[in-house]
Structures are given as structure tokens and as C-alpha cells.
Amino acid sequence: MSSPATPFEIARDTLKQLAQRRIAPTPDNYQTLYHEIAGTKPSGTDFPERQLRSLAAALPKSSPDQLRLARQLDEAVKAANWEAYQNHLTGFINGLAETQKLAWGELIGDLMRQWQARHPGLTPARKRDSLEHVLAGSASNSDNLFSRLQGLLRAWGQGSENEGNLAVDTEETAKTDSPEPTVAASEPQLLNEIRELFAFTLETAIASQLADSPQLAEDARTLAADVRRARRVDETQAFLARLKRFAFKLELLAEDQQELRKSLLGLMRLLVENITELITDDRWLQGQIEVVREIIDKPLSQRSIDDAERRLKEVLFKQSQLKASLLDAREAIKQMLAGFVDHLADFAGATSDYHDKIEGFAAKISSADDVSQLESVLAEVMRETRNIQINALRSHDELRQTEQKVKEAEARIHELEHELARTSILVRHDQLTGALNRHGLEDMFDKEIARARRHETVLCVALLDIDNFKKLNDSLGHDAGDQALIHLANTCRTTLRPQDTVARYGGEEFVILLPETHIEDATMVLTRLQRELTKNFFLHDNEKVLITFSAGVTQMTEQDNPTSVIKRADEAMYKAKQTGKNRVVSQ
Structure with missing residues (x-):
């Protein structure tokens, strides 16, 4: 339905809305609905920006409190917030009133008396x-x-x-x-x-x-x-x-920097939202765009930016290799087609020569006086015909070979394009769960260890393993096992802090890095994760399936490296399995 365009149509719709909403037909209600339908504002409610700016400019700015008031008033005018403007101004005046309550008269009287008194x-x-x-x-x-x-x-x-x-x-x-x-x-x-x-x-x-x-x-x-x-x-x-x-x-x-940061993030968000309109094919950029969108939608931290940089570098390197192969395959098709066109031109030239020779043989046959003269002419005709037949067969074979090569090259191009798109999506690391893979875990381990030593903070490592995972696979199938792994990874991401790292270590095992967390707190974090996993049931064919895990937690020491600390966490996790499963053991 088109919006009303003329004042008559707006007035008609206003009267209809008054009747449908059963609102009293007072002038104020009519005016409110009229402007609502027209998409305008009443002239009497316009924010007096010019007048308020003039008022703020006339105020003195000789002290820090006065400068702060001027800035607050300017921000309120920019936001068209009359309530904030009023609050800032009345708060400043109330502060002046408190200052004026000081007993100046009594103080000046004491000063005069002490001035006149004699003091040794x-x-x-x-x-x-x-x-x-x-x-x-x-x-x-x-x-x-x-x-x-x-x-x-x-x-x-x-x-x-x-x-x-x-x-x-x-x-x-x-x-x-x-x-x-x-x-x-x-x-x-x-x-x-x-x-x-x-x-x-x-x-x-x-x-x-x-x-x-x-x-x-x-x-x-x-x-x-x-x-x-x-x-x-x-x-x-x-x-x-x-x-x-x-x-x-x-x-x-600090306020200027915060405002600048907001503006930059807003600009980045606008670019990300509209980048698909600037390119014709964004399949290769989906993963990169998703990484940038995650960064600007969450609170900024050096850890998240470092992680995104590493992930983007990895996928860009893979895509550059695949793109080079793709360009080589396309170039090979161009060369094959160019060679085929050249061969067709040669074949066409040979065919033209054959027609010319046939015309000459026809003239010789017409001018022959007896049959003996035709023998040599017929021999030449047969020889030329045989040659053109051989050329035609060779061209046919080459055409078939070229056709096969073109098909193979096209298949390779489609394979490379699919691999490029898949590589962009696999910027999520592990293809199944979206968690870090082993290589990504090694990089994050190095960064977290270096950060902990630089800032003199602690780092805890947890290794968890899904209980009875083989039984789950055997009873419900491997697809159910994959979905259970995805469910666990998603629960980890929603429960843990943004600075915590989740990685799939292999099979049904996951490693969690907990920076700036003591071992007692890390044990509580894993226990809370167990409760969340118990509350959020895993659904398979609309049936609830309870998933639990056993975990081992340990805290890194100065002598530790990633291998030694994971080994110690694995030993603690094995103890949790032995003591009944669905437990967290610290070591």
C-alpha cells in the first residue's frame, strides 16, 4: 500500500486511524497522528539547537569545571538531548550554590580581627x-x-x-x-x-x-x-x-579517543556490510569478511586482533597458491584453443590447395585425347585425395585430444574455484567444529606463553575428552558423533570468556587455554562448563542425548613447554576418567 502523498490523503487516513484506534478526536491527538502518518515532526517540538549553542558559547570557560560544562553541553546539543542539557546545567548551578554557602562573612570578620591583633x-x-x-x-x-x-x-x-x-x-x-x-x-x-x-x-x-x-x-x-x-x-x-x-x-x-574509536569501528562496519556490493564474486572473501565482522562486533582486544591476523594470513597464503594454479589452468586452455585455431587455419589452407589441384586435374582430363593420358592424372588425384584424407583424420584426432584437454582443464578450474571458496570458509580452522586445529593451537600456545611471561601472569591449560564417545558413535552413528562434537564446541564458545582459546586436539579431545586464571579458578570454569553442557541437551532426531566430559587442568610453570603441560593435563584427565568420568581433576 502506497503512503499518502497529499495533505487530503493524510487528513483522511488520520481520521480513519482515530476511529480505528478509538482515540478521542482532540486537536492534540489529531496533530500527533497527522505527523505520524506524514512522517514529520510538529514545528513546536523542534530542538532549539541554535539557541542552546548560543547559550553555551556565552558561558565563561576560565576554570576546568566550566570547560567540562561547555563540553557536556556541546555533546548534549549534538545528540539533541534536552534532558542531558538541562541536567548538566542545573548540576553546575547547584554546585555553584554549594560553593556560595561557604561562611565568607564570618571568615572575613575573623580576618579583620586577626589583622588588627598583635602577634609575637x-x-x-x-x-x-x-x-x-x-x-x-x-x-x-x-x-x-x-x-x-x-x-x-x-x-x-x-x-x-x-x-x-x-x-x-x-x-x-x-x-x-x-x-x-x-x-x-x-x-x-x-x-x-x-x-x-x-x-x-x-x-x-x-x-x-x-x-x-x-x-x-x-x-x-x-x-x-x-x-x-x-x-x-x-x-x-x-x-x-x-x-x-x-x-x-x-x-x-580520552573522550576524543573513545569517540574516534567509535567512528572508526562504525566506518569499518559500514565497509564490511557493503563490500559485497563492490565486487562481483565474493565467494573467496566470505571467510575474511566473517573474521572482520566478528572483531568489530566484539570488544577490541590485542588477543583477538592477533588471532584474526594469523588466520587471515594463513588463508590468504593458501588462496594465493590456489589462485596461481587457477590462472595457470586458464592460460593452458587459452594456449590449447589458440593452437587448435592455428591448426584449423592450416587445414583450411590444405583444403584450398586440394580444390585448386582438383580443378587442374579436371582441366587435364577434359583435354586428354586417349585413356592412356588419364592414368597419370588419376594417380595424382588419388595421391592428393589420400593426403587430404590423412590430414583430415589427423585433424579429427587432434580435435578430440584438444577437446579432452579442455574438459580436463575446465574440471581443474572448477576444482580450484571450489577449493578457493572452501579455503575461505575454512578460515574457521577446524572444518567440523569451527574451533582451532592443531596448527592453530600451536600458534596460540606460543602467543599466550609469551604474553603470560611478559606480563608475569599465570596460564592454565585444560584437556577434556567426551565420555563414552565410541559408544555414542556405535549406537547413534558417526553423524551423531560429529554433531555432538559441534555441540560441545558451541557450548565452550558461549560459556568461556572471549580471551579463552578452544582447540580440537584430535578425535573427541579438546584443549582450552585459560590466560590470567589460577588453577582453582580454572577448575571452577571447567566445572561450570560441565553444568552448562548438562543443561543444554544435545538433540539427535528430536531426542535428548546427555553428553558429559572428563577434564584435566594444570597450570604452566617457568620450566614448562606446550608438550609438557598438555602431557600433565592429559594425566589429570586420565585420573578423572578412572574416578568415574564427568569429573574435573587438577594437577
Whole structure:
């Protein structure tokens, strides 16, 4: 049914919908249904993007909180989210209201009284210098200014010059009264170590992660130098202010990178979804496209990307070999056809010569006076006829041979094309279960061992074997056994973590790699997998068949290699078989 195109048709359909849905025919209901049918929005509900952007642009941006508010408002406008815009703005205003609740009047009154009071060792000039110092260091942060002024008043009350000396004097008094002078004496050293550790963190852990943002990396190194030089309270306060601005920049950078990552993944997803429209035959690309689609649909990890890279390299190498053979087969057909055409041309030329000679023999026969003259002419006719007959038979045989070669070449081409398509699909590794095969397991084993040693983490290995698999094959048939293997592999994939590796080790045996998992946790993982396999029945001819497995779990050590750790897991699995099957034994 075509959509209504004219206002009359839209109005007619609106009245019908009011009657069919039994909605009260009020102006608001009519307007809502009218715009729903027309596919438009009421003019009064348009998002005021221009006005909200103007409002956000007029707000001050002198502090990190104000900059954060501006960014939040901009994102809300982009998403046309009025509720988020309202929440961010009201939250910021409420924060300002909390700040204004500070007892500034009482604080200023105390400041005036302390200014006029006499304090031993403090002159009005020293008081003025200390007050100017506090105002210069915290003028942009009202909360910090309030707390520092309170500290300054307490310091004046105890005869100190600035608010930082109060803490120092208190500590010195505690050190004097303390019976352990060695601990007090070590505090400056501890402070220096903490300062150096902070600087080291800025220079290495943070700056090294900002290779794509050289300005932020330079800021991190500058902050490291500042914290090393900071000795007085004012220098520390100034450093903290710069550190807050730097942290805010890091937050913005993280948000930008997250947005960039989303955009790149969206672009990749769009390319994958539309790649079939850009090529005429995508049979050879089905496996590769499926790998890329799996990566962009799941959370990104270095492990999944490494695995996909290895799988793609393997299938691309196989396909390149098969494609070269395919091109050779097609070239052979071209050469055979070209040779056959040349032979046909030679045969046609010989036939033309034969016709010319026959015409000459006919003229000789016509001009002959007696029968004796015809003997030599007839001999030549027979000889030429025999030659053309021999050429015709040879051409027939060559035609048959060429036809047979062409058929063989075409069959080889079809075989290679099928192998190319099958190789692309077999990027899933094991043809039956879709799990890794032995070769894929060896590659993943090497990667996981290297990753565990590099990050100093643990790696557990499990070997599981389906219980009574031979009995299942004998009673239900090999097709049922294959489907049981597929069912087990699918249950493993849905139950285990994305970073875990499942490989078919041979027959009904599977190996599972569990990175960053201690042996106790690995045993629990295999036990949970047994429960899931018990809950998810295997169906054969619409009948439930219970499948269980016995498993051995072990944890790799520094001296282990893939062969030794699998052997130990196999021994544990054998113990599980001996103790009643459907068990998990760790070793």
C-alpha cells in the first residue's frame, strides 16, 4: 500500500486511524497522528539547537569545571538531548550554590580581627605578604581560597607567617614530644621519595602513553620537573592547580579517543556490510569478511586482533597458491584453443590447395585425347585425395585430444574455484567444529606463553575428552558423533570468556587455554562448563542425548613447554576418567 502523498490523503487516513484506534478526536491527538502518518515532526517540538549553542558559547570557560560544562553541553546539543542539557546545567548551578554557602562573612570578620591583633614575631608587612601570597595562589578556586584563608588565620593565631607553617610547627611539636626520633628524622626522606615517585610516574607511565599527543607529553614532563622543584606550600599549590588542568586535558583526550574509536569501528562496519556490493564474486572473501565482522562486533582486544591476523594470513597464503594454479589452468586452455585455431587455419589452407589441384586435374582430363593420358592424372588425384584424407583424420584426432584437454582443464578450474571458496570458509580452522586445529593451537600456545611471561601472569591449560564417545558413535552413528562434537564446541564458545582459546586436539579431545586464571579458578570454569553442557541437551532426531566430559587442568610453570603441560593435563584427565568420568581433576 502506497503512503499518502497529499495533505487530503493524510487528513483522511488520520481520521480513519482515530476511529480505528478509538482515540478521542482532540486537536492534540489529531496533530500527533497527522505527523505520524506524514512522517514529520510538529514545528513546536523542534530542538532549539541554535539557541542552546548560543547559550553555551556565552558561558565563561576560565576554570576546568566550566570547560567540562561547555563540553557536556556541546555533546548534549549534538545528540539533541534536552534532558542531558538541562541536567548538566542545573548540576553546575547547584554546585555553584554549594560553593556560595561557604561562611565568607564570618571568615572575613575573623580576618579583620586577626589583622588588627598583635602577634609575637608578626609585623603588618609580613601579614600583608602572606595574605597576598594566598590570594595570588588560589584566586581562581573559591573552595581552595576559603580553606587556605582559614589555615592562614590559624597560623597567625599561633604566631606563624603563613598557613603552611602551622602544619610544620604542629609536626615539629609532635616530633619533639615523640619518643622515636628516628621515625621523625626519616619523614623528609620519605617525602622526597614520594615526590620522586610522582615525578617518575609523570615522566614514564604517563608521558610514554601520549606519543600521539606531543604537547600533553611535554606537559607531563614539565609537571614532573615542577614537582621535583616544589618545596614551599605556594609552589605545591601552584603545582596542584596545573595538575588539575592537566588531568582535565587527559579526560578530554580520552573522550576524543573513545569517540574516534567509535567512528572508526562504525566506518569499518559500514565497509564490511557493503563490500559485497563492490565486487562481483565474493565467494573467496566470505571467510575474511566473517573474521572482520566478528572483531568489530566484539570488544577490541590485542588477543583477538592477533588471532584474526594469523588466520587471515594463513588463508590468504593458501588462496594465493590456489589462485596461481587457477590462472595457470586458464592460460593452458587459452594456449590449447589458440593452437587448435592455428591448426584449423592450416587445414583450411590444405583444403584450398586440394580444390585448386582438383580443378587442374579436371582441366587435364577434359583435354586428354586417349585413356592412356588419364592414368597419370588419376594417380595424382588419388595421391592428393589420400593426403587430404590423412590430414583430415589427423585433424579429427587432434580435435578430440584438444577437446579432452579442455574438459580436463575446465574440471581443474572448477576444482580450484571450489577449493578457493572452501579455503575461505575454512578460515574457521577446524572444518567440523569451527574451533582451532592443531596448527592453530600451536600458534596460540606460543602467543599466550609469551604474553603470560611478559606480563608475569599465570596460564592454565585444560584437556577434556567426551565420555563414552565410541559408544555414542556405535549406537547413534558417526553423524551423531560429529554433531555432538559441534555441540560441545558451541557450548565452550558461549560459556568461556572471549580471551579463552578452544582447540580440537584430535578425535573427541579438546584443549582450552585459560590466560590470567589460577588453577582453582580454572577448575571452577571447567566445572561450570560441565553444568552448562548438562543443561543444554544435545538433540539427535528430536531426542535428548546427555553428553558429559572428563577434564584435566594444570597450570604452566617457568620450566614448562606446550608438550609438557598438555602431557600433565592429559594425566589429570586420565585420573578423572578412572574416578568415574564427568569429573574435573587438577594437577
